[in-house]
Amino acid sequence: MAYRDLDFNLTDEQKALRETIRKFGAEVMRPAGEKLDKLADPKDVIAKGSPLWEVIRKFRELGFHRRSLPKAVGGMQEDMDPMSNLIIGEEMGYADAGLTISLGACGMPFAYAALFPHPKLQEMARAYAEDTKGELVGCWAITEPDHGGDWSLGGDNPKCGPSVRGVLKGDEYIVNGQKAAWVSNGTIATHAVFHVGLQPEKGMMGQGLAIIPLDLPGITKGKPLDKIGQRPLNQGEIFFEEVKIPREYMVVTPDLGVMESMGEFILAGANGGMAVTFAGLAKAAYDEAFKYANERVQGGVPIIQHQNIQLKIFKMFTMVEAARATTRRMALYNALNQPPSGAHAVAAKCFCTETAFQVASEAIQVFGGNGLSREYPVEKMFRDARAAMIEDGVNETLSLAAVQYL
Secondary structure, eight states: OOSOOOOOSOOHHHHHHHHHHHHHIIIIIHHHHHHHHTOSSHHHHSSTTOHHHHHHHHHHHTTGGGTTSOGGGTOOGGGOOHHHHHHHHHHHHHHOHHHHHHHHHHHHHHHHHTTSOOHHHHHHHHHHHHOOSSOOOEEEEOOBTTBSTHHHHOTTOGGGSOSSEEEEETTEEEEEEEEOTTOBTTTTOSEEEEEEESOGGGGGGGEEEEEEETTSTTEEEOOOOOOSSOTTSOBOOEEEEEEEEEGGGEEEOGGGOOHHHHHHHHHHHHHHHHHHHHHHHHHHHHHHHHHHHHHOEETTEEGGGSHHHHHHHHHHHHHHHHHHHHHHHHHHHHHHSSSOOHHHHHHHHHHHHHHHHHHHHHHHHHHGGGGGSTTSTHHHHHHHHHHHTTTTSOHHHHHHHHGGGO
């Protein structure tokens, strides 16, 4: 640790948890993330025997995949206090942001399934809780080729409704359309939280939400996306052609009148998680720069003794602490209050992703030419942070959506 941590009144259990997840991050996530980042073909990231699967298996062996599931289905949700959840998210983001997002998306369909009483959905959640081999992988199938920010801004405008459409016929929805290449875990997922247009005349307010297995006839997947940042995070297209989705899997329909209120819950959950993750990445970039500044000698002394480096390091420190503080305030409030604050979650996401990008950029500057080399981790952190300002919603679009909650 490069500086004193101001988290106070942590219990012995929380401190032990922090050490466990920190060890997992240092020994498993960070090395795997660096290996996966260097693979030229994104197909190799998800290939059998890839380090990705070892990360997923070891994460589940520790039982952390069960923290978003209630005890009724084999989870540990009731035992996870808000600060413990925050510690896990930040330490994972510190280790590797892309893998953190992948592991988070893994559990989304099953956490949603646990909320609904239908036996098939309860069994789906229970199977995930029991899976320590990484056989069940979830994704959030929302983004479409022509609808990204529209999910936040579309409202009831019929011109901004989902392109993937479902039509109820008897006890099944017949679904056609395409989800975009930005679906996290898209090409490896076995299950999805699936957003689909059911009443096109209502725009985004006419969407439904389903929890589905992705082995239904008519579902196919595209190739893994090749991108500059978060390369360990698999992303890819999902296609639906005359797919029959059982009615019981459609857990939210427009007639329930809950999509508008759900919008803030989704906004708060997704963006809150991103804020915590990238506060962790910002801290990691700072720590790398601080360590290097104490080791690198120029002018006969470690560069930390040069005033320009001291000023840069302290500015980075200030930014990191501001990001960590705002995530704590937002995350703890949203965990304990309903409805959560979408505005605070979006503000934290925008601030923390931009802070991570700026701190990683300054870290490269501290490293000088070495910062451009793939031998050191800061250039990867820089690329990973850059992706975050677009991921889960472009920051500018998210800000416009969140204004309504002020």
